[in-house]
Amino acid sequence: MKIIGVIPARFASTRFPGKPLEKLKGKPILQWVVEGARKSQLLSDLYVATDNQQIAEVAKSIGVNVAMTSPDCATGTDRIFEAIKNIEVDVVINIQGDEPLIDQSYIDPLAQAFLDEPRLDMATLAHGLAIEDFDNKNAVKVITNIHQEAIYFSRFPIPYSRAEFNQPSVALKHIGLYGYSRAFLQKFCTAEPALIEKYESLEQLRALYLGARIKVLQVQKPTYGVDTPEDLQKLEALLG
Structure with a gap:
């Protein structure tokens, strides 16, 4: 089984234009992501x-493959689908380009899920939900079935509409990294967005609407995404 990682990276971020090129401890954010992804044992x-083109030049300078895509790609997932159209591959791991602390401890569990279950459609990550994230709509929650497959994702508190939040293990906090089988990625990207989405x-609710099996793998710690210049400053301070 051939498993590759793809890092979607665009310049025109609404909240932080040019984000992949911004420096963190002297290195572009994109370089941090690439170096972390290269620690994978399974890609x-x-x-x-x-x-x-600027992002492409930085990528080439650190020796990583570049797939040029259309500026009209609506999402990172669409960009990945366009990038792999002419690549022989069975499984694609979507590695977010604004997660500079990503490494093999996040990537390899996604890849391993497909080695364990070759007929899987998708896999994603989650970790324990802290009480302070219960009502936070930026913290996406996921609940799973007995097979550790997603039942539903929501920005709202689930499934506590009639109960106090005293069972944090029922819902998990979702981490937005994904693995896709090539066949399902094509199905997903050629389908219309669903109303629940x-x-x-x-x-990811489009995937559930299409009937996908989404394996949810628990990791011990959250990732650290950079969405704004303030996030970058906080991470710079955190890394000392």
């Missing part, structure tokens, strides 16, 4: 998917 190859603004 056959690694690509940066971008529509920006639009209402929650969560594209």
Whole structure:
């Protein structure tokens, strides 16, 4: 089974334009992500998917493959699908380009899920839900079935509409890294957005609507995403 990692990286971020090129401790954020992804023991190859020449040049300078994509890609998932159209691959791991602390401890569990269950559609990550994230709509929650497969994702408190929040293990906090089988990635990207996806603004709900089996793998600690310049400053301070 050939498993590759793809890092979607665009310049025109609404909240933080040029984010992949911004420096963290002297290195571009993109370089942090690439170096973390290269620690994986299970990826056959690694690509940066971008529509920006500056980002492409940085990627080439650190020796990573580049797939140039259209500036019209609506989401990172669409960018990944365009990037792999002419690549022979069985499974694609979507590695977020704004998660500079990503490493093999996040990537390899996703890849291993497909080695264990070759007929899997998707896999994603989650960790324990802290009480302070219960009502936080930026903290996406996921609940799973007995097979550790997603039942539903929501920005709202689930499944506590009639109970106090005293069972934090029932819902987990979702981490937005994904693995896709090639066949399901094509199905997903060629389908219309589902109403539940639009209402929650969560594209993984399209996958559930399409009947996907999404394996949810628990990790011990959250990732650290950089969405704004303030996030970058906080991470710089955290790393000392």
